[in-house]
Amino acid sequence: MRIAADRPEPGTSNFVEGLPDGPILLLRPDRLGDVLLSLPAFAAVKQHWPNRPVVAAVSSYTAPIVVACPFIDDVWALPVVDGRGRFSPDTWHDKPRPAAAVSYFSDFPNALAIWRQRIPRRLGPASKLAQIFYNHRVRQRRSQSIKPEWAYNLDLSHALIRLAGDEPGPAPGAPLLHFDDVTDDDRVAFGREHGLPPERNWVFIHPGSGGSAPAPTPADYTRVADSIAESGCRFVITAGPNELPLAEQLAGTMQHLSPTVYHSQGGLVDFARNLRHADLFISGSTGPAHLAGALARPTATFYPNLPTAGPLRWQTLAPEARRFAFTPPDGAAPFDMTAIDYAAVGRELGVWLAGRAG
Template identity: 45%
Template sequence: MSDIPRRILIIRNDKLGDFVLSLPAFALARRAFPHAHITALVPEYTRELAEACEYIDEVLVDRHRDTSWSHVLRLCHDLRAHDFDAAIALFSIGRVGLALWLARIPYRLAPATKIAQIFYNHRLRQRRSRSEKPEWEYNCDLVRRCITHFGDGDTSTPAPPFLHFPRDEITDLREHFCAQHTIHRDARLIFLHAGSGGSANNLSLEQYATLAAAIFTRIPAVHFVLTAGPGEEEVVHALANLLTGIPHTVYHSTQGLVNFARHLAIADLFIAGSTGPLHIAGALDVPTVAFYTRRRSATALRWQTLNSEDRRLAFSPPDGVEKTDMSAIDVDAAAVTLCRTFFIT
């Protein structure tokens, strides 16, 4: 058993959904090391969400993202200034590994993969390419290895939600949102995110429109909120044009990720492909319906959301068709299943 670390760095500096799926790992570290100062190394575009996470004491922005020697040295300087005892790279890349090594952080842990592993003095073989468990579980496994190295702390999986806001705040926001958009206060709010952010295959806009119509037929007291992030305005308005006669509102998020997350917290259901907003909804423990390919690196298991098991549904192309053929998903059948699961008792 080694001395308990006082200052821990946890690194997840890639895409939004990847960072959100690291939140259980941060929760696990916080529970095991309650007195440690936990810092997250993230890119600028997930900084705001990281700062809203109760398990994180400090956020360090990875501003030196090219592989030049000068940028590696600048990152090394930033790391040395924080005097970390331990660093856990949930996502390992060479320049970060080199900076950690140059910063002489005593305990450096990462997946045993790629050439970057040479910079770490502790490694865990995970074989993530096999996609045998959820991404968030791979992240937690790394933190569990750190916990067992330093002692015998609790390594059980934390329970959702992993993001939350005060209940009164969300109740007031929902009332304001409904009043602002002339939505009946008792309507079921189904948030639908048709954008993909370029990160995953998704349903077509026509499929989403068919899905919405099938839901509306079964649950008339529903109102769809079509969400759009930066650069997705054209997509969301194209979908809105397909929803003739179906009550809907376009919500374009322009005030940052935390404000966007607050709005997702008012949803009765969130529907999307495998993308960052889906994972924010899951972290809030909002019920979700997600559409995935069957490609091994992009399955419903690998990119499972963080919400409770009874609050998530996933649909993929059936056997016998191309694994990435999202057009083969029966959205009418999906509508029946989600209505029975979440709305019809």
């Protein structure tokens, strides 16, 4: 395929030129965690252009939760092909042409699609073959994993702002999801349904793992819970639609602690609304951990001891003082989750919870 240049190629992200009229399209059509870690980048664009429509193009699976981001004016739910949302001809039907598009991950079919629409400003990472379709690129070297994923995403939004000749403002923080119809009675109702005293701390444990990173076993989580239990908390084991057997297995190993199982079957938005009740959310490095973080809930997350999959690169959006990360110790194999001292983890979290209750 011969790609004709539609404008002189600046080759760097600091090429200063204003944006024409039209909405700004933000593209992140992959997994839940990746999309949630793009929310600060989405927010930065809307904060800088509050009067310009900001559109998120995401996979149909994540679209319902992105609707809850107050910094997004419209969400395009892309059909999923090979695990990732893809533009189709129907996507552009009766829609105004965006003034700019930002791809937060280089993806050949989608980059080709926005090039074919002749979007004037097309910005994305200077990596992979897909970069040929962008007329503004940012060299990031994400494989070095020297900062969080959300910060890499934010760099791209900041590049767009500088492209318009401006300087970015402060990075937005969590919570980055908002539900208009929530009330204080929601926690009371959830507690009544699951037998949870409202005056106690509720510790949610999510044993499932939808990503590539290994997660602790039910026996490992039970060791954590045994130590935390001394703080007087109650436990909620969470499960997505296909995760009930694993949740029930964990409930069996924790039966002496009388946990309750919350089997979410009402979709991502319903799950997110109920995660707001967590006083602490414990899991492996997976989408629900990032969902809790985007809600500014305290997170305790287990990671491999490896930069590309570790706690710096994949930290949650929870505030720093409420974000805990645990890895195998130095000297152990990076993915050997059995090397973690889970009882010590539980003691640390239990002390924090007890102090929070006081």
